[in-house]
Amino acid sequence: MSDNTPRVTLVTGGSGGIGRAVAERLAHDGHAVGVHYAGNKARADETVAAITSAGGRALAVGGDVADEHEMSAVFDAVEKEFGGIDVVVNTAGVMKLSPIATLDLDDLDRIHRTNIRGTFVVSQQAARRVRRGGAIINFATSVRRLALPTYGAYAASKAAVEAMTPILARELRGKDITVNAVAPGPTPTPLFLEGKDQATIDNLAKAPPMERLGTPQDSAEVVAFLAGPARWINGQVLFANGGLA
Template sequence: MTDTDTTTRVALVTGGSGGIGRAVAERLARDGIAVAVHYAGNKAKADETVAAIVAAGGRAIPVGGDVADEDAMSAAFDAVEQEFGGVDVVVNTAGIMVLSPIATLDLDDLDRMHRTNIRGTFVVSQQAARRVRGGGAIINFSTTVTRTKFPTYGAYVASKAAVEAMTLVLARELRGKDITVNAVAPGPTATPLFLNGKDEATVENLAKAAPLERLGAPDDIAESVAFLAGPARWINGQVLFANGGLA
């Protein structure tokens, strides 16, 4: 659906076709924000998310591309601007997680995580720094495991610690532009990314670890993002831990 009203707030959500990304896209749409739902390889899932948003009365389009490819992401931002008139909110949920002890990690997996989690976030943040309108927000994704330090998460945590660092620097580089830059660090959240490869006992133990004694839901994380994307104009250069009190 085309909307040329430049007063409409517009969001681009990377990895927006499933899991936390889809919950974020749908939550922002409920706030009246026009949403570009980014996908890397599964356009059908992005189309499903777009259809759900439109059916609920929102505005959304799918946009594709490798987040680590600067040309693809430049084209994605171009498509959003052409469709909706600008970009106000950029949410980087796209990421991959491979778990292994550091001693036995396949370095190809390290490189894959580096490409998506670090370079991908950097490329999208770079475009966002150039294009997000005043009054906007850039929201990256870290992880609570930077605090809990669970074994087998070493390479993943290394990539997310880099995301935290670049987020805090970018917030200060955008001085005077009225753009906030923050990161959300979810705790254990019931998504395919988290549940994949974990047995029932492991999931149950993680669910009981937080004082609220449950796993997070994608909607829990989406609420944190909506807060940073909208009313939280005095929160800037921070990492918001959304984990039920786990750490």
Template sequence: MTNNTPRVALVTGGSGGIGRTVVERLARDGMAVGVHYAGNKARAEETVAAVQALGGRAVAVSGDVADEHAMSDAFDTVEREFGGLDVVVNTAGIMLLSPIATLDLDDLDRMHRTNIRGTFVVSQQAARRVRRGGAIINFSTSVTRLQFPAYGAYAASKGAVEAMTLILARELRGKDITVNAVAPGPTATELFLDGKDQAAIDTLAKAAPLERLGTPEDVAESVAFLAGPARWVNGQVLYTNGGVA
């Protein structure tokens, strides 16, 4: 790959929320982007259209992140469309909250399938396919440090994501591929704000020294840093939370 070859990214969970903001940010940096979705094709196609309207290149790809055959097909599509793959960002994940004592174990299994197995499957494909000079970026959470009640199972799944991310960075020695995780704090997404009253939102906003919630754009900036100029940042968890922890 030469320096003037356009870079290519695949963003899982790229059709909405933080994922869509990451897609749009990488597209502004000149990357062609595979926009992965699990169930909402229309929203993924809207994201692709938004990138194309700004002169960028994008394609929608689907599949269960925990299904290795579906993800192999998704990677194949991006490579076939754009000629290779340089950056994989795995934003896909689910969050089901409950105290450990009362957690429905079916919810535990659902989170582990998507958050742990899904991250593993995507990371495995990325490790096999990303070109030299590329980057693999997984998603953790600042709750691994914050220890909020009711987040036990979710934080446990993300602790596993951090472990596999940091080990993969060492396993890719000599390949010139960085592997890192972004760990957002409280971020003003539709999912995060749902079900919270204004007092709860205000309390969380005051928790950071910067005294506001994060935005999807804040998180996307960290991803863009790791995906592009941050070639000497490797095997790290980047806590993107305004200093809350």
């Protein structure tokens, strides 16, 4: 792919939180963006409208990340609209906080279906379709290092994402496709804020040396680096957490 050719990116979970910030940042960098959503088309349409009103190109595409047939159709739609795919960013994820001893196992299955199987399904499609010179960017979590109580199921699911990432990078040897993961620290998205009181949020904000929570834009900045100039970073997990861990 020529350096002058506009890139095409698919962002799973692109309708809100970190996913929306990633979609908007990459569109600002000149990418055409497939904004994936699971159930909230209206939010995806808002993201698309924000991108197009700023002069970018975007398309809302819906599907269950853990369903290989639905995600194959999502990739088809983005390729048909924009001519191919160069970057895939896996931000879609779910979280349920509970001590391991009391976690409802149905919640465990739901977390792992989206975070592990979903990442695997999307990565599988990406490995088959991303063009030379492209990038696959997964999302892990800094909680895996912090070992915070009640995060057992979520951290376990993201540890699986960490494990998959360097393996896929090695499996794509010779294709000029990088595979990395971003591991954000505490970031005040709806996923993070649910179930937390203000004291907990304040304590987490004070924990990093930077003495603040992360923002979706902080994570988007790292994604933009991995999706563009960072061609010599491959098979890595980048912890974007202000020095928290």
